[in-house]
Amino acid sequence: MKKILLYTLLLSATLVFSQDFKLVKGAITENLLVNDSIGETMAIYTPSNFSLDKSWPVIFVTDMRGNAKSSISMLVNSAEKEGYVLASSYSLNDSLSLSENVLIANRMLNAIVTSLPITNNRMYTAGFESGAKFASILPTFIPDINGVISVGATLGSIDILNVRQKFQFIGVVNRSDYNFPDMLEERKVLDKLKFPNQLFVFDGEKHLPDGNTLAMAMRMLTLSSMAKEHIVKDSTLIADTYNELLVKANTFFTNDQPILASYLISDIERVLAPLITMDSLKTTKKSLRRSTSYKKAIRTQNNIILKEDFAKGDYSYYLEEDIITYNYANLGWWNYQMKELDKLDKSSQLFERQSSSRLRGFINALIADNVDYVASAEKVDMDALNLLYMIKTITAPKEYESYLKVITISAGMEDFGTALFYLEELLKNGYSDKAKLYTLENSALLRITPEFNELIEKYLTNARYDIIPQ
Structure with missing residues (x-):
């Protein structure tokens, strides 16, 4: 029997759309059924001032590990500030095919549109890393999606872009992120294809942007809707945004960050030019680009990125060679x-510190891709897989899972010497989950050896098995 959705606004903060579909305003509602017969579920966030007597923009947050609530949580404060509904599916997964994930996303989209008052031409996607790549693919298959916010990731595929079906692409990236150079180049491609796009670039120890940056990305979607006359122009919001961004650009320049100032001025132009006169901004942009500080900074950044390209070429070449030849001797090179x-x-x-961060990110992503490729083979090459995990212990020494994988694989091959070496390296780096060490796969014989228990006793104390002196 087809379910009839009833829009009922209660005096409390709860919205009821059917007898088992309730939303709490200003909070994330979890595990809502997308479709009773399929069993797919989703999470939804509605702003605290949400009401049914007006329509709302919606952002579909794509998380390819099914962590719907976690992904939405990262955007909640920004969505509250800018007035956006958020929705995310628990069923999306990297292990599924592209077509399966697109169908899952489309079913969620349909469920939201038929359940909530969503504004026409104001449906968007957003994501982080792999979720962002998928978010950027969806508009090609679902024409109703009008824009994408991609945090720390390039487009999923430029080749499938349809120039007759354009959408707004907003990239958000830290200059320390290994995707930064590619996102810069991608902006040129999107400009050539006449796709509306912005790129918010920021610095800092955290690779993820703060709430204000994400809120401004959402604001760009709103202003673009005003420029396209999909919603009524708000002159106060337009003026406030212009002034806020201009102050920020001036602060960048004053703090000797002329490149960030230039990027931001470019974004102001791209979004606000159809809404207000930009003559003074164009003059400011010309003055900035002609300044000695900008010319010196952009030359340095470009030269460093060029050097990175050579390093990345070496990483790709030697990793492939090492895997093919099982070149354990090259661990010293890494x-x-x-x-x-x-x-x-x-x-x-x-710039050099940021380059180091980008190169580390690149090599670890390259290793992860190769691990996925080798592990997905019908007959897994355990020697190659083990070597990849060994390299990962060098490139990311605080990521304990790689050591555990080497111990497990080596123990399964009865190479206890290698397993014990990586066990000690793991413990030296601060690993302390003793219970997990005594339950590692393929390690039954290893963990009853005196050597194994001596290491446990040395670094964690209270080894499970007695150490009998020889």
């Missing part, structure tokens, strides 16, 4: 490369 990046980490020049 260790040397990381020590060189350690030197850059201590550089007094920001």
Whole structure:
């Protein structure tokens, strides 16, 4: 029997759309059924001032690990500030095919549109990393999606873009993120294809943007809707946004960050030009680009990015060669490369420290891709897989899972010497989950050896098995 959705606004903060579909205003409502017969579920956030007597823009947050609530949580404060509904599916997963994930997303979209008062031409997607790539693919398959906010990721595929079906692409990226150079180049491609796009670039220790930056990305979607006359122009919001961004650009320049100032002025132009006169901003932009500080900074950044390209080429070449030839002897080369990046980490020049971060991100992403490729083979090459995890212990020494994988694989091959070496390296790096060490797959024989228990006793105390002196 088809379910009839009833829009009922209660005096409390709860909205009821059917007898089992309730939303709490100003909060995330979890595990809502998308479709009774399929069993797919979603999470939805509605702003605290949500009401049924007006329509709302919606952002579909795509998380390819099914962590719907977690992904929405990262955007809640921004959505509250800018007045957006958020929705995310628990059923999206990297292990599914693209077509399966698109169908899941489309079913969720239909469920939201038939259940909530959503504004026409104001449906968007957003995501982080792999979720962002999928978010950018969806508009090609679902024409009703008008824009994408992609945090720390390039487009899922430029090749499938349809120039007759354009959408707004807003990239948000830290200059320390390895995707930053690619997102810069991608902006040129989108400009050539005449896709509306912005790129919010920021610095800082955290790779994820703060709430204000995400809120401004949402604001850009709102202003673009005004420019297209999909919603009524708000002159106060337009003026306030212009002034806020201009002050921020001036602050960047004053703080010797002329490149960030230039990026931001470009974004102001792209979004606000159809809404207000920009003559003074164009003059400011010309003056900035002609300044000595800008010319010096952009030249330095471009030169460093060029050097990175050569380093990335080396990483890709040697990783492939090492896997094909099982070149365990080349682990020393990888260790040397990381020590060189350690030197850059201590550089007094920001651009060099950011370069180190980008190169680390690149090599670890490259290793992860190769691990996925090798592990997905019908007959897994355990030697190649083990070597990849060994390299990962060098490139990301605080990611304990790689050590555990080497111990497990080596123990399964009865190579206890290697397993014990990586166990000690793991413990030296601060690992302390003793219970997990005694339950590792393929390690039954290893963990009853005196050597295994001596290491446990040395670093964690209270080994499970007695150590009998020889």
